[in-house]
Amino acid sequence: MTTPALELTDIEYKYRRNVALRGVSLQINPGEIVAITGASGCGKSTLLHCAAGILTPDAGAVRVNGQELASLSADDRAALRRTQIGVVLQFGQLVPDVKLVDNVALPLLLAGHSRSEAHVQALEWLKQVGIEGEADAVPAELSGGQNQRAAVARALVTGPSIVLADEPTGSLDSRAGKELLEVLVQAARYRGTALVMVTHDNLVAASATREIRLRDGVVQHEVVL
Numbered sequence: 001m002t003t004p005a006l007e008l009t010d011i012e013y014k015y016r017r018n019v020a021l022r023g024v025s026l027q028i029n030p031g032e033i034v035a036i037t038g039a040s041g042c043g044k045s046t047l048l049h050c051a052a053g054i055l056t057p058d059a060g061a062v063r064v065n066g067q068e069l070a071s072l073s074a075d076d077r078a079a080l081r082r083t084q085i086g087v088v089l090q091f092g093q094l095v096p097d098v099k100l101v102d103n104v105a106l107p108l109l110l111a112g113h114s115r116s117e118a119h120v121q122a123l124e125w126l127k128q129v130g131i132e133g134e135a136d137a138v139p140a141e142l143s144g145g146q147n148q149r150a151a152v153a154r155a156l157v158t159g160p161s162i163v164l165a166d167e168p169t170g171s172l173d174s175r176a177g178k179e180l181l182e183v184l185v186q187a188a189r190y191r192g193t194a195l196v197m198v199t200h201d202n203l204v205a206a207s208a209t210r211e212i213r214l215r216d217g218v219v220q221h222e223v224v225l
């Protein structure tokens, strides 16, 4: 039996008294492309943050390639997140005042790659997402959409086994959104990456192999597409 790339079991999360997740379980296999959908406030981003290890659930377990995050030391958890999980968040993911190429190279430097190798790979990924011409610009000099492309390049540069993306096409027009989506989907297809995207965008949902719809902090239904 395949070990799921990502497995959530009975996840609960609350912000003070505001309960966001009320027992969510799901399994995502390598190479699957999953759209997490549902009305605003149903818990999609909270779920993604729990899966990424950014938030720690109040109850339940998160397993990445069979390893339970809570069972790892803080250092091991950080290493697993760096090497196996690529995250594309909605805002503030890039380091301000740092050139795009260096922002994208950062995860490779942290993983111990040489500066020159990290630089070459970062440029390659900036090319893949269509902004190699902006390599020397800093995030504040660029549009939201360009920053979003750079965030995708940074999430993919380490060749993670899971990519978690929160509204990856959110600040892009439909053509640019489609192109960026294609980069994510191709990465999932060719490398067997599990791709999980939180989305309101029908185009994103249409690229998925499965849709998981949340409602009021629980899975309302799942559809294989």
Ligand SMILES: Nc1ncnc2c1ncn2[C@@H]1O[C@H](COP(=O)(O)OP(=O)(O)OP(=O)(O)O)[C@@H](O)[C@H]1O
Binding pocket: 015, 018, 019, 020, 038, 039, 040, 041, 042, 043, 044, 045, 046, 047
């Ligand atoms: N930092 C926070 N503090 C308090 N409550 C929060 C916080 N973040 C989210 N919530 C609440 O938790 C619930 C789930 O929010 P979440 O952002 O996960 O939903 P979502 O489905 O991603 O929404 P959207 O589609 O609007 O981004 C909502 O009721 C929201 O108001």
